[in-house]
Amino acid sequence: xxxxxxxxxxxxxxxxxxxxxxxxxxxxxxxxxxxxxxxxxxxxxxxxxxxxxxxxxxxxxxxxxxxxxxxxxxxxxxxxxxxxxxxxxxxxxxxxxxxxxxxxxxxxxxxxxxxxxxxxxxxxxxxxxxxxxxxxxxxxxxxxxxxxxxxxxxxxxxxxxxxxxxxxxxxxxxxxxxxxxxxxxxxxxxxxxxxxxxxxxxxxxxxxxxxxxxxxxxxxxxxxxxxxxxxxxxxxxxxxxxxxxxxxxxxxxxxxxxxxxxxxxxxxxxxxxxxxxxxxxxxxxxxxxxxxxxxxxxxxxxxxxxxxxxxx
Numbered sequence: 509x510x511x512x513x514x515x516x517x518x519x520x521x522x523x524x525x526x527x528x529x530x531x532x533x534x535x536x537x538x539x540x541x542x543x544x545x546x547x548x549x550x551x552x553x554x555x556x557x558x559x560x561x562x563x564x565x566x567x568x569x570x571x572x573x574x575x576x577x578x579x580x581x582x583x584x585x586x587x588x589x590x591x592x593x594x595x596x597x598x599x600x601x602x603x604x605x606x607x608x609x610x611x612x613x614x615x616x617x618x619x620x621x622x623x624x625x626x627x628x629x630x631x632x633x634x635x636x637x638x639x640x641x642x643x644x645x646x647x648x649x650x651x652x653x654x655x656x657x658x659x660x661x662x663x664x665x666x667x668x669x670x671x672x673x674x675x676x677x678x679x680x681x682x683x684x685x686x687x688x689x690x691x692x693x694x695x696x697x698x699x700x701x702x703x704x705x706x707x708x709x710x711x712x713x714x715x716x717x718x719x720x721x722x723x724x725x726x727x728x729x730x731x732x733x734x735x736x737x738x739x740x741x742x743x744x745x746x747x748x749x750x751x752x753x754x755x756x757x758x759x760x761x762x763x764x765x766x767x768x769x770x771x772x773x774x775x776x777x778x779x780x781x782x783x784x785x786x787x788x789x790x791x792x793x794x795x796x797x798x799x800x801x802x803x804x805x806x807x808x809x810x811x812x813x814x815x816x817x818x819x820x
Contacts, residue, residue, distance in 0.1 A: 527577070532629065533578070535630060537581060538581055538584075541653060543644065544813075551584045554584050556577075582653060599737065601738065606808075607776055607817075636776050639804065643690055651686040655683045655686030655687065658679070665677075668683075700779065706801070707781060707797070709721070710781075711781055714770070722753075723754045728749070729803070730805070731746050732746065732756065734809065735807065735813070739809075739812065768785050779797075781793040790814070
């Protein structure tokens, strides 16, 4: 058993490192559950608040602090998901999950700047690409929690049942339903290098305002969705159809300020684009690419969701 110093001895709690080492895992879990790094950080903070609200004796009685933290964080996220739909009914325009840059590019959103603590970074894999997170948004809170805990974080259905408050069999059904939603969304399996090439060609055609080239790169049924959160100007309703999206993007290029540049960057582990003004990221563009065509474009302009992106 890990020993702890008694109050007044002036030595740090030797169990602190073990408890805080769980932070990265909790951030990774909460981000996938909530689709928002800001909300994930709040959920994890609440989890630690509950841990330190217990007495030392109560903490020592917990056989696996890591499992306890995961359970509490998952329940906090489940509660947040339950109220998310109501909160988003008042959201201005469309809501898109918070996009993340490559880990090496993260800039702290905290006052004073500085590098983000490694424990605050999200592991970027296929379970956090924007297309996947958007599908998760269509699930019920219980489906999302059961699926993420079991299929992504490999918890048993017995463990999931304890968190969700349902039987293991019911949790198995929830995860199965979530998998069907994932399959029905038909996520593309286009190699990253091919995706990057399509996005690069789109950027060049966009900057050249080449309508025909843009149309050729867009699926005829392509859709573009933007999230400004009422804090940045953007289109409020989805743009549907490849030709309509192409003309909209040509208009965006025409109105582009002289000090704005478009850069190729990774967005949630997938090739994307960002718009920068004087070193500050003002827009992130994520793409769903199938073969040699773009099926979906997500445009994030809400500055509250871009706090990790600025390089200036």
